[in-house]
């Protein structure tokens with residue numbers, strides 16, 4: 001079946017052809033920019049060319065797949081060393097259902113040191129495209145199930161039109177009444193913010209924030225809910241002025257396209273309405289930066305976001321072990 005097919009590790013020179021294949025296959029729902037592909041592969045410090053595979057036949061690219069790995073030495077993220085994330089498998093529509101997708105997966109796992117199918121997760125990881133199996137790609141879940149993955153819950157990307165958003169007075173009062181404030185993080189507070197993320201939310205959010213700052217991201221693109229110098233909550237803003245493409249901006253690139261995430265409140269301060277108040281302040285911050293179309297990615301709390309005018313935009317099935 002595969003005699004006329006050539007399977008090779010990814011090479012940076014493949015990027016335009018991969019983008020073309022991707023956009024022909026799933027671009028209607030997930031239009032890929034070369035910049036995002038290169039951010040997740042070529043400029044990803046965890047990435048090695050054998051983590052991805054390209055398939056050629058008849059002189060053109062027919063398939064592509066990538067298995068994300070973590071290759072850092074951060075003590076907090078040690079648990080990721082023996083994990084892998086199946087970030088994407090894409091097969092040219094004209095040659096689907098010929099076993100190419102399954103072969104790509106088998107080859108990626110076979111070339112991954114220390115990884116067995118039981119330690120692979122579909123979606124997620126340090127440089128993801130999706131949090132799970134996208135429900136608007138009908139082949140995704142059955143294909144992944146055929147590889148042995150089982151699915152349980154669902155997560156959402158939620159979206160809101162901010163064109164007429166105004167910060168509710170109630171949210172302003174709630175923050176002020178407790179002598180708290182919501183303000184941009186300053187450069188000298190980045191360490192505090194990272195500590196807060198590590199202590200309250202663990203390695204995932206910490207890792208992505210650390211990577212953001214190492215890549216030259218601005219402290220002011222994070223809002224802090226603070227009492228004096230003490231961090232009680234945070235939210236990351238995504239807007240078109242940023243070089244780093246965060247997940248809320250993966251699939252939209254108009255002038256007003258942005259979003260938020262992660263957003264969170266310290267455990268001991270939850271249940272007081274401060275989460276919604278911080279979300280409202282975050283939306284005001286996005287408006288100030290020209291964002292009119294906001295996405296919050298990868299949430300299992302669509303009802304929380306609905307209180308601020310968001311509706312579910314994309315859904316992803318998440319795997320269970």
Ligand SMILES: CC(C)(COP(=O)(O)OP(=O)(O)OC[C@H]1O[C@@H](n2cnc3c(N)ncnc32)[C@H](O)[C@@H]1OP(=O)(O)O)[C@@H](O)C(=O)NCCC(=O)NCCS
Nearest residue numbers: 089090091096097098099100101102137139140142143146
């Ligand atoms: C999903 C995708 C990669 C599958 O590639 P493929 O080469 O057609 O898959 P295979 O031929 O290896 O299929 C293996 C098995 O997966 C299942 N499967 C694949 N596509 C399916 C579909 N459209 N409907 C139902 N089951 C499907 C079947 O069990 C299949 O075995 P079978 O053909 O013997 O019944 C391809 O459809 C694609 O590129 N889709 C768009 C992108 C996408 O959804 N990617 C997945 C998540 S990132």
